[in-house]
Amino acid sequence: MTSPHASVALIGTGLLGEAIGLRLLQQGITLHVWNRTPLRCRSLLDAGAQHVEDLASVPQTSDVIITVLRDGPTTARSVAALGDLAHHCLIPMGTMGIVEIRQLAEQTKQQGGQLLESPVLGSRPQAFAGTLLLMAGGEPSLFERHQPLLRHLSERPQLVGPVGSGAACKLGLNQLIASLTHAFSLSLRLIQQADVPVETFMDILRPSALYAPTFDKKLERMLDSHYDNPNFSTALLRKDLLLFLEEATAAELNPEGLSGLATLLCKAEGSALDGVDYCALHELTGSENSQ
Template sequence: MPTIALLGTGLLGEAIGQRLLQQGLSLRVWNRTPARCNSLLEAGATAIGDLNGAAHGCDAVITVLRDGAVTAEVVQALGPLQGTTVIPMGTMGVGESRALATQTAEQGGDYLEAPVLGSKPQALNGTLLVMAGGSDAVFARHQGLLKHLAETPQRVGPVGSGAATKIALNQLIASLTHSFSLSLRLIQQAGVPVETFMEILRPSALYAPTFDKKLQRMLDGEYSDPNFSTALLRKDLLLFLSEAADQGLKADGLQGVAALLERASDTELDAQDYCALHELTQ
């Protein structure tokens, strides 16, 4: 039975841990706030008290942490990583992931970035979308593990390609949410019934399923119980803008969305579902 160390048991990390336990894997868990591991401990996981040496005897270390800097710090604290593969599933920059791969190698371990698209519901039923970056050999070795979380995990290329794919997708979350919010505001102010607008939109090439997924929340102004928060959306959009600038891409059109999201900082919107962006477009 594979033994996995899971570092980071927030909303997504906890769901990933529950899924791995349900699939019969042996799980060790850690979070900076230990109480956030309680549900996993009750489900059969073992607590990691000290990070130093915690990777010993583990087939893989999965990290689901806030960003690249935090992930690098936590992985460094593990010490020697011989016989272990570090698999970060959180969102980080391309350069951050490549630097973490180098760091992991210096600590004696292997590395496979595997950011995911999806949140708690998809993690619990094993339908996350996994975009892995790393060598064919390391991906093949851990494909069985990834299949517990995704129906068809994909290797998209070398280290850095998975990170790039993830932030490219998260940029679409911001762009689509913002554009849909603006369209809703405009048609409502013009007196067009929302359902009439949706009946025209749904069969068109312009439609994205996320529009219906978030429509009722936007109409009701109800953004509690998020699977992905406004604060995390802002972080990831800023990360995309940084990567775009490094690549010489013209992303000026996104600067306005980023500025809009900055208005949520230090407000109740930050901890709410990211479609609370709708409150900022009026």
Template sequence: MATIALLGTGLLGEAIGLRLLERGVRLKVWNRTAKKCECLLKQGAELIENLDGAARGCQSVITVLRDGPVSAEVIAALGDLDTGCCIPMGTMGISESRQLAKQVCGQRGAYLEAPVLGSRSEAINGTLLMMTGGETSEFEKQLPLLRILAADPKWMGPTGSAAAAKLALNQLIASLTHSYSLALRLVQASGLDVECFMEVLRPSALYARTADKKLERMLSNDFSNPNFSTALLRKDLKLFVREANMADVNTEALMGLVDLLNRAEGTSLDNGDYSALHALTAGSVEKS
């Protein structure tokens, strides 16, 4: 297996790294906070101490970074990509991904966007849902690597297609969680037993698995140990609104949800699981 560079070893990035190492991939890793690489180093990864030139000899460079601008900055620091393929797996805007593809080409590299849906457990088990965008030839070339992380990586179309799909899905996460929270609030306020309500919801066409996945957190107000934080959900929803507006899509109905998520800033909810939206629909947010 060729050498792979992994840039960004947060919750998801670390899990992706563990999966690659478990499957015998030679891995070089970098994070702005080097301490976050320790787990992967103990499993046999090599630390990238200097980004400049770190892509030399690497078949691919996977990035799992906060957003498009950060990804562009970190990839630019690599310099010559030595014909390797840059594979960003984080969420970014459609226009940002297309611009990054041009940047990567200028750095003598190939580009394949590959945002994923799933969290730490799915990454470790190799069951992420992966969408890719770019040249079909590059998709075929990278398939052996991608299949380590996702059983069925999907080619969505040219660059920007996968970014669009990921933004659309993350908007659904925000909207579904919000609407479910509102429903629970009314159920609770009415005195109706929540489980009685769930027994009707589960067999209906309205049911989504996230309802049961997030129910205990919402009822207990325990948003600790998140796989995806409220802050990241807000960031992605704002990015969706920006890109949708550029495409002449009416996003007025989403602005109330953006405003609601803005209320989490400066509170303990921001770093908690995104199901903390349920705390926001209570009508007041305690600062902490």
């Protein structure tokens, strides 16, 4: 089934952006793409997307513009370069802070456009399958108008509240990614130090209320120290955890229990661990990194 949005512009064709773009093309959407590094558009162009040479001409191609960029400041700069956004809807899908997305909504309004934040949980496999978990923030009428497009990417897009609500949900979920992975890594190392067979431990864990599917998803990678071909990198996990800590502090919460994890992840900065799968934080929980 095709969407009433016959043409969509996509800004940002990294790991997730590329997968989102390929999914939209598969669903019959005419796609115009831009990336700071044009070579990263190659697979989408080969699949039928049209290349946009510069950001200023993006609004001329489509009334809906999806951004999948690294962070809030990068997104804000890219949106500023778009110029006049009258009669356009901006749909940011990357992870941003609550303050950042609200500022971007105001910026978009000043440029004449509307914004529907739509961060997603999931990575390339879920994007290809159209099963991303999408948490939208914005006006209900805007959400309803763009549901046909969002349903190409998510089986059940949810409007969670006004702008900022989606960012809060996404940061909360990504904090759990970091915390669960860290907790599992420590438990795994402890039982191995005590010579408990890993499968014995997993047989006890799996039927318990403590089990999370991500444990089995990452178990083999951790045991084999195999972190290549990431869908979500250590660097991005660190970025999102630090952003969560900023927002939690601003909300006058007490996130000090996460400070140690943030410090641990900062040890990976600039190292080979940064570009690989985020469960590589398992390499940081061993005794040689505990000083």
